[in-house]
Amino acid sequence: MNKLIKLVMALIVSLSIVSLPTGKAQAAGFPDVTSFKKEIDYLTEQKVISGFKDGTFRPSVKLTRAQAVVMIMRAIGMPETPVENPGFLDVSTTTFGYKEIAYAVSLGIINGKSPEQFDPAGNITRAEMATILVNAFEMGGLFPPGFKDVSTKSWAYPYISSLAANNITVGYDDQTFRPKNPIDRAQFSAFLARILNPEFQPSSPLVKDSLVDMTAEANIVDVVKNPDKPIIYFIDALSNSLVMLNLETYEEQFVDLKYPAEKLIIKNGKIFVTQLLQGRSSYNFIDMQKGLINVYDANDLTLLKEVNVNIDPYDIAVDDSETLIISSGSGQHTEVQTYNWKTSEELSSAFINDRKLIELSPTINKVYSVDTHHYTGKIESYTLLDGKITKDVMEPRFFGNELRGYIQFTPDGKYIFNGNGTIYTSSSQKSSDLSPLGQLATPFSTITFDLAGNGMFLADRSNEIIAYDYELLEPVYSMETYGKIDHLFYVEETGELYAFTKLKMNNSAIEYTALERIYLGE
Structure with a gap:
């Protein structure tokens, strides 16, 4: 969380520097803003962005790839030592954002349009912006409902899926994301406001109280947690193997079993x-x-x-x-x-x-x-x-x-x-x-405990988790996952609740086993 706060504060500074308009911020709002008005007003009041001299915001003005990279790279910090030239023919040492582009490419945050071309003046697309945000802020997770126009085979799929999983975007009403469309000032403001202030994150029945950290074709029949480490062990009946999974690094180790x-x-x-x-x-x-x-x-x-x-x-x-x-x-x-x-x-x-x-x-x-x-x-x-x-x-x-x-x-x-x-x-x-x-008020097929926090969590082969007050043995709130819950386990070392669930990604006919990390709280 501290790292995210530092990134957010740096991003506020960078946006003030990079913002194209030079007009005075208007807390009362802009006459040409209808969509994402609250988000834009919030960023204006925070002096994160500003309007033009004529009092407009021009929400439909598109951002260039160089401008977007400069904003993000100034947020995460630039190295004091020179960065190796990325070798793009259209990016010289005098190009706006040269150092930021070189650094972003070296970190793998963004790539060129080809090995020779970066297209710094070209409009940045929604897919490219999703990639930069997810990489820069180290977002994870997958969005099981998916989008109609984003194939799981697309290069941008994991980034767009992570952006949606973190509730930064829910796409359009027709369940599309329109990844090739250029992003404009209003859309970028919405993304940014939702990162800076979760209160602006949209309310959508498609977004659950969990983050899908990983999926696999597996049939997990039993799971135990190491009592001293954030590590779990489970039996996958599909591959007939014993698996050790580190929940901090997500490193896995497998042992094939001779018999069921x-x-x-x-x-x-x-x-x-x-x-x-x-x-x-x-x-x-x-x-x-x-x-x-x-x-x-x-x-x-x-x-x-x-x-x-x-x-x-x-x-x-x-x-x-x-x-x-x-x-x-x-x-x-x-x-x-x-x-x-x-x-x-x-x-x-x-x-x-x-x-x-x-x-x-x-x-x-x-x-x-x-x-x-x-x-x-x-x-x-x-x-x-x-x-x-x-x-x-x-x-x-x-x-x-x-x-x-x-x-x-x-x-x-x-x-x-x-x-x-x-x-x-x-x-x-x-x-x-x-x-x-x-x-108890509810039956269950899996249960786990957080005795230090006076909590216990129950699920009964559904998408719902019931959180109980352990001292009173009474339910206090519920949470919803993307998949139907097979196993719950609480990790004391990180204070996180996890579930192994069964779900279908992007309306696929294949049912996957997912590891979902639950957002705790009422």
Whole structure:
């Protein structure tokens, strides 16, 4: 934000210097201005731009490429040392804006019309202006709705898309951007005012409360965040790979997996990934089952061990001593087992139905399970002691509301939530005391927490995120994403909320997986 403020202040100065008219600024407005009147009046009052001596603004006057580059380059600062001549035949050392053009080209902010021609006196197009603004202000993001006249294969597509994603432009009413049209003083004023003051950004149902940082053809089935770094790990079922993504640099690292994977968990700097060695079936009884758990170093995804297990792994948990707790996905009446991953030794087993999700309590001594393939209204608990698991004897509980196949502890261990919104206490060690405390206002299929900010965020396979006050467990506001939300995760290190979503870009028939960064706030 500080960098942006510096850029904005420098831009104000540069516009005062470069502005073509020399007339006095008129706070009362210009008689020839109808479109973008508020934006132009704002910039005039701020002495960013001024009108002509006859009292007009001449909003339709076009900007040249050299003038536009000078404005932007003076905003981001010029080097003290000489810049290498860019080699354009129509740009000499005496050409207006020579140094700025040379610097902008050296930074890749703008290119010439050809290797020999820059066309400094030519009108700058809307596409070129989008490129300069996005490059200079380091804007990112993509605009999923797109524009009818901007193909995803166009050189200008990523820049125009980023400009729209940041709500600097929404194009024309016919859903076109008209990239080849020259930009005039009024349009440039609108773009500039929206950068300087977000209050001028247009209100459009097409612009959501998020920024699409990246898209890919992928099917993300599970994701976890590194507890100490702004890094996430996820399984892409489409490529059957484990991916590590740095959310600061957007660097990715991939590991191909031999067998289909469904679940992963991080513990003590290690990533544990389930591997299916056989087809899942209700008739694969316990003596027929087998599976594999891959263990990776969380720093570089080095494979540490392949752990053969006597079970079809469905879900996994890991305690502080790195004991593996694995539920079975086959066999109907089957087992949950524990393992020492370093020796591959099976430590214990207990009865469980197949395809149950398991959740390890923050106190590390309780494991809770819930069905995923039908609603039973029942959560079962197990005791974990020294790596050994035993099923608790508890009264059958049908809590009135049908439970979903999703349970989640809060990071502080205070509550356990079911996906239908039911709240349970986890403070008692007696499993028979597991009873509902209340009901959230909304069900959910994914949830994440910002306990330092007293917040939690829920979504339920839609475009809507509900933000809750964690202390009161009440909804406070909602946010909308471009795609339907599969996974939410909050990054404490940067204070940002992210979502993996499914969406279609530019009305494409292909559904992509997108990483959306959410704008927090009411």
